[in-house]
Amino acid sequence: xxxxxxxxxxxxxxxxxxxxxxxxxxxxxxxxxxxxxxxxxxxxxxxxxxxxxxxxxxxxxxxxxxxxxxxxxxxxxxxxxxxxxxxxxxxxxxxxxxxxxxxxxxxxxxxxxxxxxxxxxxxxxxxxxxxxxxxxxxxxxxxx
Amino acid sequence: xxxxxxxxxxxxxxxxxxxxxxxxxxxxxxxxxxxxxxxxxxxxxxxxxxxxxxxxxxxxxxxxxxxxxxxxxxxxxxxxxxxxxxxxxxxxxxxxxxxxxxxxxxxxxxxxxxxxxxxxxxxxxxxxxxxxxxxxxxxxxxxx
DNA sequence: GATGTGCATGTATAGTATTCAGCCACAAAC
DNA sequence: GTTTGTGGCTGAATACTATACATGCACATC
Numbered sequence: 007x008x009x010x011x012x013x014x015x016x017x018x019x020x021x022x023x024x025x026x027x028x029x030x031x032x033x034x035x036x037x038x039x040x041x042x043x044x045x046x047x048x049x050x051x052x053x054x055x056x057x058x059x060x061x062x063x064x065x066x067x068x069x070x071x072x073x074x075x076x077x078x079x080x081x082x083x084x085x086x087x088x089x090x091x092x093x094x095x096x097x098x099x100x101x102x103x104x105x106x107x108x109x110x111x112x113x114x115x116x117x118x119x120x121x122x123x124x125x126x127x128x129x130x131x132x133x134x135x136x137x138x139x140x141x142x143x144x145x146x147x148x149x150x
Numbered sequence: 151x152x153x154x155x156x157x158x159x160x161x162x163x164x165x166x167x168x169x170x171x172x173x174x175x176x177x178x179x180x181x182x183x184x185x186x187x188x189x190x191x192x193x194x195x196x197x198x199x200x201x202x203x204x205x206x207x208x209x210x211x212x213x214x215x216x217x218x219x220x221x222x223x224x225x226x227x228x229x230x231x232x233x234x235x236x237x238x239x240x241x242x243x244x245x246x247x248x249x250x251x252x253x254x255x256x257x258x259x260x261x262x263x264x265x266x267x268x269x270x271x272x273x274x275x276x277x278x279x280x281x282x283x284x285x286x287x288x289x290x291x292x293x294x
Numbered sequence: 295g296a297t298g299t300g301c302a303t304g305t306a307t308a309g310t311a312t313t314c315a316g317c318c319a320c321a322a323a324c
Numbered sequence: 325g326t327t328t329g330t331g332g333c334t335g336a337a338t339a340c341t342a343t344a345c346a347t348g349c350a351c352a353t354c
Contacts, residue, residue, distance in 0.1 A: 085283045127264060144281070
């Protein structure tokens, strides 16, 4: 597994290529998320961030997360209100999550088939999909 | 479309068959959800409930919703933190939602195929799915 | 140097959800 | 017919999640 630094550098290049600034705050938050096993809530993230940024407030974290979400560097798990770093933001992939309710591990999968199936179902009733949320809860291979 | 009363009665019979009490509070909350176009947040629901139950508190609503969720009479939309009545709780169906970001309409679909596709994807990495959350945001047929 | 834009700060507040202690009604057990 | 257990309800407090809005700062451009 590649080190955190490698991903952070990749993210910086990615942002700069898009004309966005990968500020120190954004870098720190992204690095914290990469360090994390599984997903982490915004306020837990805030607590970690405060170690290096004592003045950080909820708005600080949410603004930073908004940026990271917009550029696909981070995903939000809607079913747990938690955030998880994305390791391959540069391929424009569909995203689905497998969330282990026992150990908290979050596995990201990219199934075009799943995306297509949902799109087709939606189209069959005239619905035009813009964004999908697909999350499965259950037990990962090491917990079951 | 069948009247609300019909659904409420069906729900009562369903609960009693399972040995659960369909109390007046539960009935009222379920009826309020049935009346609703689309989904509704817990606190908005609380405001409606207060018209007939002035003493209702957040805990009142959440306890009642927990009951309704457990018996499948109601679903929670994780991506909007809102709740929506289920009209066919007695068939043990998979559930997916199409949520119109323009008019707020929520359409429930039951695609075995979608469920199976996700299960297969999960199994291929050794993950055992217990509960799925599948929600699509976009534009419904009348809004696009 | 003036100005515009994007980023950050600070404070407050809104919105969502749970905890915990105690009360009441009903039914089964004695 | 009292006791006891269970499920449901109330009440108050609090925790957790997220946004709004006003202001300030830094840098690039003109």
